[in-house]
Amino acid sequence: MPSPDPDGEAIRDIYDALAEDYNLLLPHLSDLIESYSVIVELIPHEHDDRFRVIDIGIGPGLLSEMIADTFPNAHITGVDISLQMLECAKRRLERFRPRVELLQADVTQSIPGGPYHVAVSANALVYRNMRLADCYKRIRSKLVPGGVFLNSTLIAAENPEIEDAITRSISSRRAALDPNLVKRLQEKGSRVSTFGDNSLAAAYRCEEHLEFFNKSSFDSAAMIWRHRSQALFFAAAGTSQIHA
Numbered sequence: 001m002p003s004p005d006p007d008g009e010a011i012r013d014i015y016d017a018l019a020e021d022y023n024l025l026l027p028h029l030s031d032l033i034e035s036y037s038v039i040v041e042l043i044p045h046e047h048d049d050r051f052r053v054i055d056i057g058i059g060p061g062l063l064s065e066m067i068a069d070t071f072p073n074a075h076i077t078g079v080d081i082s083l084q085m086l087e088c089a090k091r092r093l094e095r096f097r098p099r100v101e102l103l104q105a106d107v108t109q110s111i112p113g114g115p116y117h118v119a120v121s122a123n124a125l126v127y128r129n130m131r132l133a134d135c136y137k138r139i140r141s142k143l144v145p146g147g148v149f150l151n152s153t154l155i156a157a158e159n160p161e162i163e164d165a166i167t168r169s170i171s172s173r174r175a176a177l178d179p180n181l182v183k184r185l186q187e188k189g190s191r192v193s194t195f196g197d198n199s200l201a202a203a204y205r206c207e208e209h210l211e212f213f214n215k216s217s218f219d220s221a222a223m224i225w226r227h228r229s230q231a232l233f234f235a236a237a238g239t240s241q242i243h244a
């Protein structure tokens with residue numbers, strides 16, 4: 001899929017090359033996985049409700065798998081710019097067909113389908129090219145009145161001391177992982193990491209995220225959970241219908 005944005009093309013190519021290794025790494029990203037559990041707990045629906053969810057930048061589909069397992073009548077649309085990531089998600093989510101659909105889309109351009117009752121995203125809206133306020137606005141316009149958006153994302157440290165402590169803590173956890181896998185991911189993925197050279201990624205502070213939500217016509221938003229550099233934002237769409 002051609003993208004009008006060179007950063008978008010670079011990100012897509014990097015994730016195409018990384019997909020299988022990222023799929024192996026994902027279960028070990030404990031802060032991210034913990035945030036998935038909080039997302040599932042916070043989805044404001046009963047076990048048997050019928051509702052529509054969009055997972056933005058679905059990657060290998062682990063978050064969507066947890067949602068599909070927890071809510072047997074939820075319909076889930078997973079979107080990603082990388083076809084190889086969508087292949088990994090397809091393998092993981094095959095057993096839920098037809099209530100899970102997977103689509104290739106560049107969410108900096110448009111978000112397919114909708115309206116949705118719930119939008120979720122995990123470490124996908126973390127790239128400089130995304131212009132987060134615009135992206136959040138596009139997501140808001142795809143939600144039903146009363147819908148919610150749960151975004152688990154990287155967050156910038158408040159000061160250099162906190163950043164140092166977080167970096168040390170993350171490095172010591174990395175030591176427990178397969179060094180070859182870590183090496184491959186660092187080599188191929190340096191540009192999509194906030195630590196990488198010439199990085200395409202960006203991490204914002206909590207108040208910047210809240211400002212982006214505020215500019216995007218969400219009724220209210222809060223950081224509801226945080227562990228090290230992983231934070232979860234809960235945003236409520238409010239009752240009016242908004243079109244992009």
Ligand SMILES: C[S@@+](CC[C@H](N)C(=O)[O-])C[C@H]1O[C@@H](n2cnc3c(N)ncnc32)[C@H](O)[C@@H]1O
Pocket residue numbers: 008011012015026032056057058059060061063079080081082085105106107108121122123124125127
């Ligand atoms: C770090 S991975 C996170 C994947 C998954 N959400 C998870 O929790 O592991 C980032 C994902 O965002 C996707 N992505 C990046 N830019 C995108 C864009 N503009 N539109 C759609 N997906 C995008 C990548 O292809 C990749 O699968």
